[in-house]
Amino acid sequence: MLLVVDDDSRVRTVVSWQLESEGYAVQVAADGATAWRRIVEQRPDLVVLDLSLPGLSGLDLLRRLRENGDRTPVVVLSGRSGEGDRILGLDLGADDYLVKPFSPGELAARVRSVLRRTGPAPVAPAPRTGLRIDPASREVELDGEPVPLTAREFDLLAFLAGHPRHVFTRAQLLEQVWSSSQAWQSEATVTEHVHRLRHKLGHRFLVTVRGVGYRLEP
Known part of the structure; x- marks a missing residue:
């Protein structure tokens, strides 16, 4: 399951549609506090995270995750295009950073790439013996x-x-x-x-x- 966190309902809808068309189950959250509860309770495989959230900001949410030892993959989707913001997001533990406006197809490709990198290593089938x-x-x-x-x-x-x-x-x-x-x-x-x-x-x-x-x- 993937969690899409953004305070813009249009962004949530577009991202959800794109990821669902790729075969992923998607949940959404409109603010940081709700996103935190969803992460703790539902343990998503990846979070698509906006940084400008009401209440608990995206950066604070990301910082809290990593400080608690939570390695849930995070792809930042933000309107903050400055180099400093990108560096800060990556330094706090984001796995990728995409700037708005964005291509839904590119976002899906980045999600797939992050999941390949951070997912469990495939287990080789045991050799057939006897x-x-x-x-x-x-x-x-x-x-x-x-x-x-x-x-x-x-x-x-x-x-x-x-x-x-x-x-x-x-x-x-x-x-x-x-x-x-x-x-x-x-x-x-x-x-x-x-x-x-x-x-x-x-x-x-x-x-x-x-x-x-x-x-x-x-």
Whole structure:
């Protein structure tokens, strides 16, 4: 939410329309005291602030904010065009200073620029780690990278993944994955496919249980 503070209703209207057309939610205040309450209660993301306000002036409001450790971004929008006023406003902690008369489009651009500079740093997405198996697309990823598997390699991996930590003998895997219990279908076929999977996936997932068979560690 952005807060527009100006004692001129026409300025408030023009600025509000421009910022709302940019997709921002906007609240307004016509004097410094009301603006202070809005800032304290609503915590706006940025304040567009006129310096010539009745009661609590814009400069005093800005000074109070910074003295209280409030780092809410402030874009000053003022009819005071003198260099001294601009320097004072910036020295008091304004993030930008625009002189009236102004272009609403330029004000919106300055608001966007200040929000980019003062907003929280974007958080990089955590890298995808581990093993991901998608049965529908028959795709496998390891630590976010695709792993090309043959049809039978995928079938074996998917079956073991569907029964994590369950130990299967080679004969059981032949029957379940190859749909075969025939003697001519050697159990060495299972051993060879496990070896290929380990070559592609590493050794952290497929575990050999000596004298029994294999299991998949999730």
